[in-house]
Amino acid sequence: MRRSLRNVTARLDSWSLDPVAVTGVSGTRVLLGFVGLMYYASQYQERNYLFGPDGVLPHEEFEAQLTGFSLYTLSASPGYFQLVYHLGMAAALAVMLGVGGRPGLALHWALLWSVYQRQPGLLDGGDNLAYVVIPFLLLTRCYDRFALPTGLADRLAQRVPGRLRAVSVPFHNLGVLMVAAQICLVYVVSGLYKVMGEEWQDGTALFYIMRVAEFELPGWSDLVYENDLLVVLGTYGTVAFLVYFPLGVLVPALRPWAAAASVCFHLSIAFFMGLTGFALTMIACDLVFLSGALDRALSWVRGRLPGARTPEAEAEAPPKAERPGGESGTRTAAPEAEPV
Numbered sequence: 001m002r003r004s005l006r007n008v009t010a011r012l013d014s015w016s017l018d019p020v021a022v023t024g025v026s027g028t029r030v031l032l033g034f035v036g037l038m039y040y041a042s043q044y045q046e047r048n049y050l051f052g053p054d055g056v057l058p059h060e061e062f063e064a065q066l067t068g069f070s071l072y073t074l075s076a077s078p079g080y081f082q083l084v085y086h087l088g089m090a091a092a093l094a095v096m097l098g099v100g101g102r103p104g105l106a107l108h109w110a111l112l113w114s115v116y117q118r119q120p121g122l123l124d125g126g127d128n129l130a131y132v133v134i135p136f137l138l139l140t141r142c143y144d145r146f147a148l149p150t151g152l153a154d155r156l157a158q159r160v161p162g163r164l165r166a167v168s169v170p171f172h173n174l175g176v177l178m179v180a181a182q183i184c185l186v187y188v189v190s191g192l193y194k195v196m197g198e199e200w201q202d203g204t205a206l207f208y209i210m211r212v213a214e215f216e217l218p219g220w221s222d223l224v225y226e227n228d229l230l231v232v233l234g235t236y237g238t239v240a241f242l243v244y245f246p247l248g249v250l251v252p253a254l255r256p257w258a259a260a261a262s263v264c265f266h267l268s269i270a271f272f273m274g275l276t277g278f279a280l281t282m283i284a285c286d287l288v289f290l291s292g293a294l295d296r297a298l299s300w301v302r303g304r305l306p307g308a309r310t311p312e313a314e315a316e317a318p319p320k321a322e323r324p325g326g327e328s329g330t331r332t333a334a335p336e337a338e339p340v
Helices: 002-017 022-042 047-051 059-065 078-097 101-118 126-137 152-159 162-166 168-195 205-209 221-225 228-250 255-273 276-303 311-316
Strands: none
Touching (some): 022 078, 022 101, 022 126, 022 168, 022 276, 078 101, 101 126, 126 168, 126 276, 168 276, 205 221, 205 228, 221 228, 228 255, 255 276
């Protein structure tokens, strides 16, 4: 009984003191910023026609059918539209580069939501996950890695009371857990929904999906849907993977393999079906399960860079001042716990 109590206490201490999956959620931030920037850039030449107040969906009709909120409803001025659109591009780039911290991430979310609402006919499903995940990232220390150091976060952190900085780790871990739970929920719901379909039950769903004109890749899709074995294996394998993915990530030894399989699965979706934004959004969330592998990969790369310090040199170096919390390229002295 006492041993069990000590284990519970140790886990609570770890949850309060050791941030998990910092590298993973930082990669999630980078990739979600890239997806947003890619969306803006891919529609840039046709932005006036697709999103402008005098485009395919006039401003009055857009206001009448909008059920949520969008910054594009505030004015019908072409100049205002150009300002908001280019501000959205800049915010997405800042998130990808790790500039602006949580306020910049919140601004990116509001602008991305607004442009998605402006033309929902262009969406591929990844937008729904981005809507949910980006607010979760606001709780995390997703600017601790892969971020351009500006020094602003250090100066702001020094003004934050110590008690508030102390809760940054529990909030970070809570945000990571919410991202992980959300991606697992997406997989399970998607898998169970497919199970109810007749084509998924008889193993022919992949045949029909890859023959849809919008999703067909000429010269490649026919190699799959003309092969009965690939169709059956792909159909049943997809359902089994989606339903049992959460079980895979619950086992630490299987977690990186399940996440790697998910990355490969969505890369194939991006290649064969052209749903690049959706696939990259899903991969971005999968990175929370690959944080340990990313850390090892980064250590391997750093060890082979010219002038890289060896572990022995790092051990002999004098300790740096510690600071809890932090963004924009800063790291805490507490060791990172095992990723979710």
